[in-house]
Amino acid sequence: xxxxxxxxxxxxxxxxxxxxxxxxxxxxxxxxxxxxxxxxxxxxxxxxxxxxxxxxxxxxxxxxxxxxxxxxxxxxxxxxxxxxxxxxxxxxxxxxxxxxxxxxxxxxxxxxxxxxxxxxxxxxxxxxxxxxxxxxxxxxxxxxxxxxxxxxxxxxxxxxxxxxxxxxxxxxxxxxxxxxxxxxxxxxxxxxxxxxxxxxxxxxxxxxxxxxxxxxxxxxxxxxxxxxxxxxxxxxxxxxxxxxxxxxxxxxxxxxxxxxxxxxxxxxxxxxxxxxxxxxxxxxxxxxxxxxxxxxxxxxxxxxxxxxxxxxxxxxxxxxxxxxxxxxxxxxxxxxxxxxxxx
Amino acid sequence: xxxxxxxxxxxxxxxxxxxxxxxxxxxxxxxxxxxxxxxxxxxxxxxxxxxxxxxxxxxxxxxxxxxxxxxxxxxxxxxxxxxxxxxxxxxxxxxxxxxxxxxxxxxxxxxxxxxxxxxxxxxxxxxxxxxxxxxxxxxxxxxxxxxxxxxxxxxxxxxxxxxxxxxxxxxxxxxxxxxxxxxxxxxxxxxxxxxxxxxxxxxxxxxxxxxxxxxxxxxxxxxxxxxxxxxxxxxxxxxxxxxxxxxxxxxxxxxxxxxxxxxxxxxxxxxxxxxxxxxxxxxxxxxxxxxxxxxxxxxxxxxxxxxxxxxxxxxxxxxxxxxxxxxxxxxxxxxxxxxxxxx
Numbered sequence: 001x002x003x004x005x006x007x008x009x010x011x012x013x014x015x016x017x018x019x020x021x022x023x024x025x026x027x028x029x030x031x032x033x034x035x036x037x038x039x040x041x042x043x044x045x046x047x048x049x050x051x052x053x054x055x056x057x058x059x060x061x062x063x064x065x066x067x068x069x070x071x072x073x074x075x076x077x078x079x080x081x082x083x084x085x086x087x088x089x090x091x092x093x094x095x096x097x098x099x100x101x102x103x104x105x106x107x108x109x110x111x112x113x114x115x116x117x118x119x120x121x122x123x124x125x126x127x128x129x130x131x132x133x134x135x136x137x138x139x140x141x142x143x144x145x146x147x148x149x150x151x152x153x154x155x156x157x158x159x160x161x162x163x164x165x166x167x168x169x170x171x172x173x174x175x176x177x178x179x180x181x182x183x184x185x186x187x188x189x190x191x192x193x194x195x196x197x198x199x200x201x202x203x204x205x206x207x208x209x210x211x212x213x214x215x216x217x218x219x220x221x222x223x224x225x226x227x228x229x230x231x232x233x234x235x236x237x238x239x240x241x242x243x244x245x246x247x248x249x250x251x252x253x254x255x256x257x258x259x260x261x262x263x264x265x266x267x268x269x270x271x272x273x274x275x276x277x278x279x280x281x282x283x284x285x286x287x288x289x290x291x292x293x294x295x296x297x298x299x300x301x302x303x304x305x306x307x308x309x310x311x312x313x314x315x316x317x318x319x320x321x322x323x324x325x326x327x328x329x330x331x332x333x334x335x336x337x338x339x340x341x342x343x
Numbered sequence: 344x345x346x347x348x349x350x351x352x353x354x355x356x357x358x359x360x361x362x363x364x365x366x367x368x369x370x371x372x373x374x375x376x377x378x379x380x381x382x383x384x385x386x387x388x389x390x391x392x393x394x395x396x397x398x399x400x401x402x403x404x405x406x407x408x409x410x411x412x413x414x415x416x417x418x419x420x421x422x423x424x425x426x427x428x429x430x431x432x433x434x435x436x437x438x439x440x441x442x443x444x445x446x447x448x449x450x451x452x453x454x455x456x457x458x459x460x461x462x463x464x465x466x467x468x469x470x471x472x473x474x475x476x477x478x479x480x481x482x483x484x485x486x487x488x489x490x491x492x493x494x495x496x497x498x499x500x501x502x503x504x505x506x507x508x509x510x511x512x513x514x515x516x517x518x519x520x521x522x523x524x525x526x527x528x529x530x531x532x533x534x535x536x537x538x539x540x541x542x543x544x545x546x547x548x549x550x551x552x553x554x555x556x557x558x559x560x561x562x563x564x565x566x567x568x569x570x571x572x573x574x575x576x577x578x579x580x581x582x583x584x585x586x587x588x589x590x591x592x593x594x595x596x597x598x599x600x601x602x603x604x605x606x607x608x609x610x611x612x613x614x615x616x617x618x619x620x621x622x623x624x625x626x627x628x629x630x631x632x633x634x635x636x637x638x639x640x641x642x643x644x645x646x647x648x649x650x651x652x653x654x655x656x657x658x659x660x661x662x663x664x665x666x667x668x669x670x671x672x673x674x675x676x677x678x679x680x681x682x683x684x685x686x
Contacts, residue, residue: 029429030429030439030659031657031658033635033657034658035439035658037655038656038666077374085684086373089372089682089684094680094681094682095372096373096677099676099681100673100677102676292379310653311380311651312379313381314374314376314379315377322673327666330443330446330447330665330666333443333446334443338437338438338439341428341432
């Protein structure tokens with residue numbers, strides 16, 4: 001695997017197949033566009049999979065767990081000592097993502113890509129640690145070049161495994177302390193946003209600390225921005241191992257031709273980095289939901305995309321993307337099985 | 344069955360059980376309210392079914408098919424000669440609702456409660472005809488007292504059958520020509536709205552006919568309104584057999600203690616009539632989606648309710664409610680199976 005694999009182009013999608021799907025729906029009983037967003041979901045699946053019978057299953061959810069060096073600087077509602085128990089809940093099948101994946105028949109795996117406190121070998125936990133949390137990015141890059149490469153590769157390999165197992169759809173999730181501050185900083189750097197518009201409550205931050213969080217983001221962007229010449233520079237200096245893994249995962253989805261459902265705020269930041277590298281990657285992504293984080297609006301504007309759901313969720317773990325999965329399955333079934341007139 | 348069965352009260356729901364569900368979610372990893380709307384869906388299901396393990400299945404979809412006398416007056420995108428083929432598509436399992444119900448594992452039935460053109464006995468079609476379309480309501484009540492009673496009873500009996508079969512969740516759908524004009528008129532009469540705010544494109548009406556549709560609605564409301572002393576007067580004079588059946592179905596859901604997912608514009612009008620009769624019925628209803636009809640906004644304001652999805656669907660047939668069903672199933676699974684810490 002070349003160190004510049006991420007520069008390889010993503011697969012093209014078939015616009016004629018999308019149009020054929022739209023034509024199918026136009027012939028059904030009812031007014032034009034009667035099935036609303038489901039028609040366009042199906043058309044996009046047809047375009048990606050070059051078929052009027054696109055298959056959304058099997059579906060894989062991979063959760064990347066890592067902590068951020070910034071987590072213990074007073075900007076995060078959750079410090080990094082809480083992450084291991086969260087992760088054990090996933091492995092025991094009692095976290096929200098594990099319950100949803102089981103209910104929906106989605107393959108499930110959790111990878112430690114860099115918790116601050118190494119939980120050691122745990123049954124069911126994959127280990128691909130890029131470090132023990134990133135470095136506090138206030139004055140130093142969050143990741144070394146080597147660490148960024150390892151994080152991207154962790155995501156790439158997860159999608160390659162899913163692809164080899166015949167999966168058609170990939171969902172990435174993330175767990176970790178400090179992620180919303182890091183992701184807010186990336187959003188400000190890539191989209192030129194003022195930090196107040198992205199500094200949200202994260203994992204339960206009290207309102208009075210939000211201005212401090214915004215200041216931390218502003219200072220970090222000011223400190224690093226003269227080194228930003230590519231999107232990966234921004235990711236390396238401000239991001240996390242899990243953001244890097246998600247970015248690598250989405251890029252690989254586009255390169256291998258797998259559909260991805262992007263989860264909430266942090267996942268959409270990883271998608272933003274990946275789409276900035278390859279704009280055509282957007283053709284392979286669904287945005288599952290609009291997370292209840294203020295920065296989420298700006299990201300969707302930046303990506304010119306509309307999320308499928310708006311349920312005020314803000315957990316991460318891939319839960320918002322999982323909530324949207326039934327819509328994609330339903331849309332594919334409608335394209336495959338509806339008929340304009342009774343046979 | 345007394346002719347005034349609809350006046351019987353609806354069952355109460357358990358607010359302590361809803362609070363216990365909220366308390367469960369508050370103990371999970373992640374920020375407060377991290378699962379967003381899914382938490383409140385689960386809390387409402389817990390309140391309705393008085394259990395922290397509420398079961399949403401089996402689920403029944405019953406489609407009520409009927410035409411409106413107003414359908415051929417130039418206000419409907421679809422005239423009543425198109426209804427039988429639409430209905431046959433449902434019976435053959437190739438309509439959107441049939442495909443979705445099959446995909447989602449939902450029991451499915453179609454009842455002719457009054458098509459203009461009697462399709463005769465068809466395999467799988469239930470017949471409970473209240474007439475051959477309603478009367479054109481421009482100058483005459485759409486239904487007689489007897490017809491309204493028969494329509495309400497068709498809905499009641501569908502829910503009673505579902506309840507006897509052990510169903511926990513009921514979805515009503517509708518098919519028919521002229522329904523959006525009729526439902527718009529009911530909305531104007533019950534909510535005091537100007538007709539321009541509810542006269543939408545229905546089943547594909549060209550924009551230039553919308554003002555005529557609004558005028559028809561205004562004239563009908565003006566003509567009948569001195570006879571409006573109860574919500575059922577409005578339903579009888581302006582509504583359809585399928586609206587009556589849906590209204591009867593929702594009332595019965597509340598009386599028997601079954602959850603209902605209300606579909607789009609026409610179903611929400613039937614729900615509005617039913618909730619106007621019994622405000623506490625709202626506790627038993629989820630609103631599946633916001634249909635792409637202009638009147639839909641006003642109905643939700645009138646009902647003080649928020650739909651689960653916003654997918655720009657406008658087919659009817661229960662499809663919008665079916666699209667929302669996985670959210671309710673997911674919410675129930677989350678309440679039942681998530682744990683605050685790994686066991």
